[in-house]
Amino acid sequence: MSGVSLIYDRIRWEEKVLINASRNMGLDIKVIDLKDIYVDVLNNHDKVINEFGDLVLQRCISYFRGLHITAFLENAGIHVINPFYVSLICGNKLFTTLALIKAKVPVPKTLVAFTDEGALKALDSLGYPAVLKPVVGSWGRLIALLKDRDMAQALLEAREEMHDALLQIYYLQEYVKRPPRDIRVLTVGDEVVAAAYRYSTNGDWRTNVARGARTEPCPLTDELIDLALKSSEAVGSGVLAIDCMESPEGLVVHEINSTPEFKGLYAATGVNISEKIIRYAIKVMKK
Protein backbone atom coordinates (compact mmCIF):
# COMPACT_ATOMS: atom_id res chain seq x y z
CA MET A 1 0.00 0.00 0.00
CA SER A 2 1.17 3.49 -0.77
CA GLY A 3 1.83 6.07 1.86
CA VAL A 4 -0.46 8.39 3.77
CA SER A 5 0.47 11.35 5.89
CA LEU A 6 -1.28 13.56 8.37
CA ILE A 7 -0.27 17.21 8.44
CA TYR A 8 -0.88 19.16 11.62
CA ASP A 9 0.21 22.20 13.53
CA ARG A 10 -1.11 20.95 16.85
CA ILE A 11 -2.10 17.49 17.96
CA ARG A 12 -5.60 17.74 19.34
CA TRP A 13 -7.73 14.82 20.47
CA GLU A 14 -8.98 14.38 16.88
CA GLU A 15 -5.49 14.05 15.40
CA LYS A 16 -4.59 11.49 18.07
CA VAL A 17 -7.58 9.27 17.34
CA LEU A 18 -7.01 9.56 13.58
CA ILE A 19 -3.38 8.50 13.94
CA ASN A 20 -4.36 5.61 16.24
CA ALA A 21 -7.18 4.49 13.97
CA SER A 22 -4.93 4.40 10.92
CA ARG A 23 -2.23 2.45 12.76
CA ASN A 24 -4.83 0.00 14.08
CA MET A 25 -5.98 -0.53 10.51
CA GLY A 26 -2.46 -1.36 9.40
CA LEU A 27 -1.89 1.91 7.60
CA ASP A 28 1.61 3.30 7.91
CA ILE A 29 0.86 6.96 8.54
CA LYS A 30 3.52 9.64 8.49
CA VAL A 31 2.81 12.46 10.90
CA ILE A 32 4.16 15.84 9.78
CA ASP A 33 4.29 19.04 11.82
CA LEU A 34 3.79 21.80 9.26
CA LYS A 35 5.49 24.29 11.55
CA ASP A 36 8.80 22.43 11.10
CA ILE A 37 8.97 22.10 7.33
CA TYR A 38 9.21 24.05 4.11
CA VAL A 39 8.35 22.96 0.59
CA ASP A 40 9.98 23.63 -2.76
CA VAL A 41 7.23 24.50 -5.20
CA LEU A 42 9.39 23.37 -8.13
CA ASN A 43 9.67 19.82 -6.78
CA ASN A 44 8.25 17.25 -9.19
CA HIS A 45 5.45 14.80 -8.45
CA ASP A 46 7.78 11.92 -7.45
CA LYS A 47 9.70 14.02 -4.95
CA VAL A 48 6.53 15.31 -3.33
CA ILE A 49 5.03 11.79 -3.17
CA ASN A 50 8.21 10.59 -1.58
CA GLU A 51 7.86 13.15 1.16
CA PHE A 52 4.09 13.16 1.72
CA GLY A 53 2.75 9.90 0.27
CA ASP A 54 -0.19 9.58 -2.14
CA LEU A 55 -2.73 10.98 0.25
CA VAL A 56 -2.58 13.68 2.89
CA LEU A 57 -5.01 14.21 5.72
CA GLN A 58 -4.77 17.97 6.21
CA ARG A 59 -5.60 18.70 9.85
CA CYS A 60 -4.06 22.12 10.52
CA ILE A 61 -5.74 24.18 13.21
CA SER A 62 -4.79 27.30 11.23
CA TYR A 63 -7.07 27.74 8.22
CA PHE A 64 -4.58 29.62 6.06
CA ARG A 65 -1.71 27.22 6.77
CA GLY A 66 -3.92 24.28 5.80
CA LEU A 67 -5.24 25.97 2.69
CA HIS A 68 -1.80 26.92 1.36
CA ILE A 69 -0.15 23.55 1.92
CA THR A 70 -3.18 21.96 0.20
CA ALA A 71 -2.68 24.21 -2.84
CA PHE A 72 0.91 23.00 -3.12
CA LEU A 73 0.11 19.30 -2.59
CA GLU A 74 -2.78 19.19 -5.03
CA ASN A 75 -0.74 20.94 -7.66
CA ALA A 76 1.83 18.16 -7.29
CA GLY A 77 -0.93 15.59 -7.93
CA ILE A 78 -1.44 14.42 -4.34
CA HIS A 79 -4.92 13.65 -2.97
CA VAL A 80 -5.73 15.87 -0.01
CA ILE A 81 -8.62 15.45 2.41
CA ASN A 82 -10.17 17.88 2.13
CA PRO A 83 -9.43 19.18 -1.38
CA PHE A 84 -8.35 22.78 -1.95
CA TYR A 85 -11.68 23.96 -3.35
CA VAL A 86 -13.63 22.45 -0.45
CA SER A 87 -11.35 24.10 2.14
CA LEU A 88 -11.46 27.42 0.31
CA ILE A 89 -15.26 27.52 0.24
CA CYS A 90 -15.84 26.19 3.75
CA GLY A 91 -13.26 28.55 5.28
CA ASN A 92 -15.34 31.54 4.23
CA LYS A 93 -18.91 31.94 5.47
CA LEU A 94 -20.03 34.00 2.49
CA PHE A 95 -18.60 31.58 -0.10
CA THR A 96 -20.27 28.71 1.78
CA THR A 97 -23.64 30.47 1.92
CA LEU A 98 -23.47 31.21 -1.81
CA ALA A 99 -22.61 27.59 -2.65
CA LEU A 100 -25.53 26.40 -0.48
CA ILE A 101 -27.97 28.81 -2.14
CA LYS A 102 -26.87 27.55 -5.54
CA ALA A 103 -27.62 24.00 -4.42
CA LYS A 104 -31.04 25.10 -3.07
CA VAL A 105 -30.11 24.37 0.55
CA PRO A 106 -32.05 26.64 2.96
CA VAL A 107 -29.87 29.24 4.71
CA PRO A 108 -30.70 32.06 7.16
CA LYS A 109 -31.50 35.45 5.60
CA THR A 110 -28.07 36.98 4.98
CA LEU A 111 -26.94 40.47 3.91
CA VAL A 112 -23.41 41.54 3.07
CA ALA A 113 -21.98 45.06 3.26
CA PHE A 114 -18.55 46.48 2.57
CA THR A 115 -18.33 49.51 4.85
CA ASP A 116 -19.71 50.29 8.30
CA GLU A 117 -22.24 52.70 6.74
CA GLY A 118 -23.37 49.96 4.37
CA ALA A 119 -23.65 47.57 7.31
CA LEU A 120 -25.89 49.97 9.24
CA LYS A 121 -28.18 50.31 6.23
CA ALA A 122 -28.28 46.53 5.89
CA LEU A 123 -29.16 46.20 9.57
CA ASP A 124 -31.98 48.74 9.26
CA SER A 125 -33.41 46.53 6.55
CA LEU A 126 -32.76 43.27 8.44
CA GLY A 127 -34.07 44.52 11.80
CA TYR A 128 -32.82 43.73 15.31
CA PRO A 129 -31.66 41.51 16.88
CA ALA A 130 -29.22 40.50 14.14
CA VAL A 131 -25.97 38.58 14.02
CA LEU A 132 -22.65 39.94 12.76
CA LYS A 133 -20.04 37.35 11.79
CA PRO A 134 -16.52 37.57 10.38
CA VAL A 135 -16.39 35.80 6.98
CA VAL A 136 -13.27 33.94 8.10
CA GLY A 137 -13.06 32.78 11.68
CA SER A 138 -13.95 29.95 13.97
CA TRP A 139 -14.95 28.78 17.41
CA GLY A 140 -17.48 31.62 17.50
CA ARG A 141 -14.77 34.26 17.69
CA LEU A 142 -15.99 37.84 17.12
CA ILE A 143 -19.51 36.66 16.36
CA ALA A 144 -21.78 39.33 17.81
CA LEU A 145 -25.46 39.42 18.62
CA LEU A 146 -26.56 42.98 17.79
CA LYS A 147 -29.56 43.90 19.92
CA ASP A 148 -30.13 47.45 18.69
CA ARG A 149 -28.72 50.21 16.49
CA ASP A 150 -26.55 51.73 19.24
CA MET A 151 -24.89 48.41 19.87
CA ALA A 152 -24.40 47.85 16.14
CA GLN A 153 -22.78 51.27 15.72
CA ALA A 154 -20.37 50.62 18.59
CA LEU A 155 -19.35 47.20 17.30
CA LEU A 156 -18.97 48.34 13.70
CA GLU A 157 -16.75 51.18 14.85
CA ALA A 158 -14.63 48.72 16.82
CA ARG A 159 -14.33 46.52 13.72
CA GLU A 160 -13.10 49.51 11.67
CA GLU A 161 -10.38 50.09 14.25
CA MET A 162 -9.07 46.53 13.88
CA HIS A 163 -7.59 47.34 10.45
CA ASP A 164 -8.07 43.80 9.21
CA ALA A 165 -9.23 43.62 5.58
CA LEU A 166 -11.35 40.51 6.17
CA LEU A 167 -13.13 42.11 9.11
CA GLN A 168 -14.28 44.94 6.83
CA ILE A 169 -16.55 42.52 5.00
CA TYR A 170 -19.77 42.65 6.98
CA TYR A 171 -21.68 39.37 6.93
CA LEU A 172 -25.00 40.01 8.62
CA GLN A 173 -27.63 37.45 9.41
CA GLU A 174 -31.10 37.37 10.84
CA TYR A 175 -31.19 36.03 14.41
CA VAL A 176 -32.90 32.68 13.82
CA LYS A 177 -35.57 31.93 16.42
CA ARG A 178 -34.19 28.53 17.27
CA PRO A 179 -34.17 26.45 20.44
CA PRO A 180 -30.98 27.08 22.52
CA ARG A 181 -29.11 24.55 20.41
CA ASP A 182 -27.94 23.78 16.90
CA ILE A 183 -27.21 20.49 15.13
CA ARG A 184 -23.83 19.29 13.94
CA VAL A 185 -23.90 16.58 11.27
CA LEU A 186 -20.70 14.86 10.19
CA THR A 187 -20.45 13.61 6.63
CA VAL A 188 -17.64 11.43 5.27
CA GLY A 189 -17.84 11.29 1.49
CA ASP A 190 -21.44 10.43 0.65
CA GLU A 191 -22.15 8.92 4.07
CA VAL A 192 -23.82 10.76 6.94
CA VAL A 193 -21.94 9.42 9.93
CA ALA A 194 -23.42 11.03 13.04
CA ALA A 195 -25.31 14.01 14.35
CA ALA A 196 -25.48 15.76 17.70
CA TYR A 197 -27.32 18.67 19.25
CA ARG A 198 -25.03 21.34 20.67
CA TYR A 199 -26.55 23.25 23.58
CA SER A 200 -25.10 26.60 24.52
CA THR A 201 -23.97 26.88 28.14
CA ASN A 202 -22.29 29.32 30.50
CA GLY A 203 -24.85 31.98 29.61
CA ASP A 204 -23.39 32.21 26.09
CA TRP A 205 -25.84 32.24 23.18
CA ARG A 206 -23.30 30.63 20.83
CA THR A 207 -23.26 26.84 20.47
CA ASN A 208 -19.57 26.16 19.72
CA VAL A 209 -18.10 23.22 21.64
CA ALA A 210 -14.93 25.34 21.89
CA ARG A 211 -17.09 27.76 23.93
CA GLY A 212 -18.23 25.00 26.26
CA ALA A 213 -21.36 23.80 24.46
CA ARG A 214 -22.81 20.49 25.67
CA THR A 215 -23.58 17.77 23.10
CA GLU A 216 -26.40 15.23 22.97
CA PRO A 217 -27.18 12.65 20.29
CA CYS A 218 -29.51 13.78 17.53
CA PRO A 219 -31.53 11.24 15.51
CA LEU A 220 -30.56 10.98 11.84
CA THR A 221 -33.89 11.71 10.23
CA ASP A 222 -34.41 11.51 6.48
CA GLU A 223 -34.72 15.30 6.41
CA LEU A 224 -31.38 15.74 8.18
CA ILE A 225 -29.59 13.16 6.02
CA ASP A 226 -30.93 14.72 2.85
CA LEU A 227 -29.94 18.23 3.96
CA ALA A 228 -26.44 17.11 5.01
CA LEU A 229 -25.73 15.30 1.75
CA LYS A 230 -27.01 18.18 -0.34
CA SER A 231 -24.84 20.60 1.67
CA SER A 232 -21.79 18.39 1.40
CA GLU A 233 -22.22 18.07 -2.34
CA ALA A 234 -22.71 21.84 -2.65
CA VAL A 235 -19.19 22.52 -1.37
CA GLY A 236 -17.47 19.64 -3.14
CA SER A 237 -17.77 16.74 -0.63
CA GLY A 238 -15.18 15.36 1.78
CA VAL A 239 -14.93 15.05 5.55
CA LEU A 240 -17.26 17.81 6.68
CA ALA A 241 -19.16 19.04 9.71
CA ILE A 242 -22.40 20.67 8.68
CA ASP A 243 -23.96 22.97 11.26
CA CYS A 244 -27.65 23.70 11.00
CA MET A 245 -30.38 25.32 13.07
CA GLU A 246 -34.03 24.53 13.65
CA SER A 247 -35.77 27.67 12.41
CA PRO A 248 -39.57 28.02 12.61
CA GLU A 249 -39.61 27.35 8.83
CA GLY A 250 -37.46 24.21 9.08
CA LEU A 251 -33.76 23.41 9.08
CA VAL A 252 -31.30 26.04 7.80
CA VAL A 253 -27.57 25.49 7.31
CA HIS A 254 -25.32 28.24 8.67
CA GLU A 255 -21.83 26.80 8.45
CA ILE A 256 -19.73 23.95 7.08
CA ASN A 257 -16.38 23.05 8.61
CA SER A 258 -13.73 21.38 6.49
CA THR A 259 -11.29 20.48 9.30
CA PRO A 260 -13.91 19.29 11.75
CA GLU A 261 -13.41 18.69 15.42
CA PHE A 262 -15.57 15.74 16.46
CA LYS A 263 -14.78 15.11 20.11
CA GLY A 264 -18.19 16.40 21.20
CA LEU A 265 -19.95 14.42 18.49
CA TYR A 266 -18.11 11.24 19.50
CA ALA A 267 -18.92 11.79 23.18
CA ALA A 268 -22.61 12.15 22.33
CA THR A 269 -22.98 9.30 19.83
CA GLY A 270 -20.11 6.84 20.37
CA VAL A 271 -19.75 6.50 16.58
CA ASN A 272 -16.22 5.54 15.54
CA ILE A 273 -15.72 8.61 13.38
CA SER A 274 -11.94 8.32 13.05
CA GLU A 275 -12.20 4.81 11.60
CA LYS A 276 -14.77 5.99 9.06
CA ILE A 277 -12.48 8.84 8.01
CA ILE A 278 -9.51 6.50 7.53
CA ARG A 279 -11.63 4.03 5.51
CA TYR A 280 -12.72 6.93 3.33
CA ALA A 281 -9.08 8.05 2.92
CA ILE A 282 -8.12 4.59 1.71
CA LYS A 283 -10.99 4.67 -0.77
CA VAL A 284 -9.95 8.10 -2.10
CA MET A 285 -6.34 6.95 -2.42
CA LYS A 286 -7.35 3.96 -4.55
CA LYS A 287 -9.25 6.17 -7.00
Next chain:
Amino acid sequence: MKYNRKVYKEKCVSPISVKMGAVAFKAKCPECDAEINVPDDALDGEIISCPDCGLDLEVRFDENGVLCLEPAEIEGEDWGE
Protein backbone atom coordinates in the same frame (compact mmCIF):
# COMPACT_ATOMS: atom_id res chain seq x y z
CA MET B 1 -6.38 36.89 22.30
CA LYS B 2 -6.26 34.10 24.85
CA TYR B 3 -8.21 30.92 25.09
CA ASN B 4 -11.51 31.23 26.87
CA ARG B 5 -10.34 30.46 30.38
CA LYS B 6 -13.78 29.46 31.59
CA VAL B 7 -14.00 26.73 28.95
CA TYR B 8 -10.64 25.25 29.69
CA LYS B 9 -11.24 25.26 33.42
CA GLU B 10 -14.18 22.97 32.77
CA LYS B 11 -12.23 20.81 30.36
CA CYS B 12 -9.48 20.34 32.94
CA VAL B 13 -10.34 16.81 33.94
CA SER B 14 -8.71 16.51 37.30
CA PRO B 15 -8.09 19.83 38.98
CA ILE B 16 -6.47 18.43 42.08
CA SER B 17 -6.57 20.48 45.22
CA VAL B 18 -3.02 21.04 46.32
CA LYS B 19 -1.35 23.74 48.30
CA MET B 20 1.86 25.17 46.94
CA GLY B 21 4.85 22.97 47.67
CA ALA B 22 2.81 19.75 47.79
CA VAL B 23 4.04 16.52 46.21
CA ALA B 24 4.13 16.02 42.44
CA PHE B 25 0.86 14.89 40.92
CA LYS B 26 -0.78 14.00 37.65
CA ALA B 27 -3.09 16.25 35.67
CA LYS B 28 -4.74 15.85 32.29
CA CYS B 29 -3.89 17.92 29.27
CA PRO B 30 -6.99 19.95 28.32
CA GLU B 31 -6.05 19.61 24.64
CA CYS B 32 -5.21 15.92 24.14
CA ASP B 33 -6.08 14.15 27.39
CA ALA B 34 -2.51 12.99 28.02
CA GLU B 35 -1.35 12.54 31.58
CA ILE B 36 1.04 15.24 32.70
CA ASN B 37 3.30 15.11 35.72
CA VAL B 38 3.21 18.50 37.31
CA PRO B 39 6.37 19.07 39.33
CA ASP B 40 5.87 19.63 43.04
CA ASP B 41 7.56 23.00 42.89
CA ALA B 42 5.32 24.31 40.10
CA LEU B 43 4.39 27.92 40.62
CA ASP B 44 1.36 29.92 39.62
CA GLY B 45 2.00 31.28 36.14
CA GLU B 46 4.76 28.80 35.28
CA ILE B 47 4.64 27.29 31.77
CA ILE B 48 4.94 23.53 31.36
CA SER B 49 4.63 21.50 28.14
CA CYS B 50 2.46 18.48 27.50
CA PRO B 51 4.78 15.56 26.64
CA ASP B 52 2.30 14.22 24.04
CA CYS B 53 1.00 17.19 22.10
CA GLY B 54 3.57 19.81 23.02
CA LEU B 55 0.95 22.33 24.10
CA ASP B 56 2.32 24.97 26.45
CA LEU B 57 0.27 25.09 29.60
CA GLU B 58 0.15 27.70 32.25
CA VAL B 59 -0.01 26.45 35.83
CA ARG B 60 -2.70 28.34 37.72
CA PHE B 61 -3.77 28.25 41.36
CA ASP B 62 -7.09 29.82 42.17
CA GLU B 63 -7.93 31.60 45.40
CA ASN B 64 -8.55 28.23 47.13
CA GLY B 65 -5.18 26.83 46.08
CA VAL B 66 -6.83 24.54 43.49
CA LEU B 67 -4.57 23.91 40.53
CA CYS B 68 -5.63 23.99 36.90
CA LEU B 69 -3.70 23.88 33.65
CA GLU B 70 -4.59 26.37 30.97
CA PRO B 71 -3.25 26.67 27.42
CA ALA B 72 -0.68 29.42 27.27
CA GLU B 73 -0.32 29.99 23.56
CA ILE B 74 -1.89 32.94 21.85
CA GLU B 75 -4.72 31.85 19.60
CA GLY B 76 -4.39 32.75 15.91
CA GLU B 77 -7.28 34.59 14.30
CA ASP B 78 -7.70 31.84 11.69
CA TRP B 79 -7.57 28.99 14.21
CA GLY B 80 -10.25 26.40 14.66
CA GLU B 81 -13.06 24.86 12.72
